[in-house]
Amino acid sequence: EDITAKRKDAHLDLCATGDVEPTGNSTLLECVRLVHCAMPEMAVEDVDLTTTFLGKRLRYPLLVTGMTGGTERAGAVNRDLALVAERHGLAFGVGSQRAMAEDASRTASYAVRQVAPTVALLGNIGLYQAVRLGVDGSRRLMDAIGADGLALHLNAGQELTQPEGDRDFRDGYRVVEALVRAFGDRLLVKETGCGIGPDVARRLVDLGVRNIDVSGLGGTSWVRVEQLRASGVQAELGAEFSAWGIPTAAAIATVRRSVGAEVRLVASGGIRTGLEVAKVLALGADLAGMALPLFRAQQTGGVEGAEAALGVILAGLRQALVLTGSRSCAELRQRPRVVTGELKDWLAAL
Numbered sequence: 019e020d021i022t023a024k025r026k027d028a029h030l031d032l033c034a035t036g037d038v039e040p041t042g043n044s045t046l047l048e049c050v051r052l053v054h055c056a057m058p059e060m061a062v063e064d065v066d067l068t069t070t071f072l073g074k075r076l077r078y079p080l081l082v083t084g085m086t087g088g089t090e091r092a093g094a095v096n097r098d099l100a101l102v103a104e105r106h107g108l109a110f111g112v113g114s115q116r117a118m119a120e121d122a123s124r125t126a127s128y129a130v131r132q133v134a135p136t137v138a139l140l141g142n143i144g145l146y147q148a149v150r151l152g153v154d155g156s157r158r159l160m161d162a163i164g165a166d167g168l169a170l171h172l173n174a175g176q177e178l179t180q181p182e183g184d185r186d187f188r189d190g191y192r193v194v195e196a197l198v199r200a201f202g203d204r205l206l207v208k209e210t211g212c213g214i215g216p217d218v219a220r221r222l223v224d225l226g227v228r229n230i231d232v233s234g235l236g237g238t239s240w241v242r243v244e245q246l247r248a249s250g251v252q253a254e255l256g257a258e259f260s261a262w263g264i265p266t267a268a269a270i271a272t273v274r275r276s277v278g279a280e281v282r283l284v285a286s287g288g289i290r291t292g293l294e295v296a297k298v299l300a301l302g303a304d305l306a307g308m309a310l311p312l313f314r315a316q317q318t319g320g321v322e323g324a325e326a327a328l329g330v331i332l333a334g335l336r337q338a339l340v341l342t343g344s345r346s347c348a349e350l351r352q353r354p355r356v357v358t359g360e361l362k363d364w365l366a367a368l
């Protein structure tokens with residue numbers, strides 16, 4: 019009964035201290051240079067990055083992407099990070115609600131509304147878990163925590179590395195179609211570190227999906243996490259595939275090219291600094307998402323630690339806007355930028 023919850027705590031341990039960001043993997047954001055403006059003609063306080071997401075107003079275009087739930091420890095992570103998101107006007111997602119679907123007594127570990135009454139809140143469920151739950155079961159998970167939307171996560175790479183993982187990935191679009199009919203623009207489809215490319219994004223949008231988090235390669239690798247838990251063949255396959263995926267910079271730039279401006283795009287996967295947030299916004303993201311850095315800051319320093327880490331990121335983001343002479347995300351996108359190296363190859367191929 020406790021298998022899902024136990025796995026969750028093992029995942030948290032590995033993510034807190036393990037080598038879950040393989041060296042050599044890259045977002046390719048180092049191939050993007052924003053161009054310095056020596057005469058910004060603005061004050062830092064002129065930077066206005068307010069936006070809307072899931073019908074709510076955000077002060078910053080940032081999402082704490084879904085991580086956890088199901089255990090005491092996971093509950094503390096959710097409450098601490100949701101509180102930080104509420105205070106600073108970011109969006110927040112809980113992790114996979116599978117554990118609470120299996121045992122309703124775990125609902126409390128996902129319940130953040132007491133500390134984050136107005137935050138733009140995303141529930142979370144895996145694509146093939148949603149098959150088992152159906153539309154009504156998925157809606158109950160959202161409603162039980164007062165979520166504004168539901169994140170549907172895709173993780174074929176992780177599943178194939180997990181000994182007990184799924185092996186059958188048929189009928190995915192059919193599941194998405196049913197969910198989008200029920201949830202409309204409350205549904206977000208996300209990857210978990212291997213990236214959503216332009217072809218998949220286009221098909222999702224054709225089905226009616228209006229929010230996509232590309233969650234590309236370059237940050238937390240779930241293939242690596244499962245490799246660290248596995249042995250034998252599965253561990254070997256994990257090692258072989260921990261650099262598999264579409265780098266975040268390539269994913270966001272090509273997906274933006276392939277879908278209309280009405281589609282809300284989140285860029286996540288390896289975003290670690292305010293300057294990197296600015297770069298993904300310039301490449302066409304509406305929001306940037308982060309998981310591991312805020313989780314680690316919370317683990318070592320609680321709410322204060324997470325706020326300190328976020329403070330540096332927000333300062334870097336504002337600085338990047340000032341130094342490109344941009345008051346807003348719209349202005350930032352009009353500024354020149356230089357794209358070099360491997361990212362150019364990806365942009366040419368996709």
Ligand code: FNR
Nearest residue numbers: 033083085113114171210237238287288308309310
């Ligand atoms: C995750 N991620 C994740 N995603 C999801 O959709 N459901 C989940 O339950 C989890 N669980 C989870 C736990 C922990 C501890 C981490 C660090 C991450 C994936 C996450 O939302 C994100 O897509 C990737 O981690 C890439 O972002 P970062 O970590 O590189 O910023």
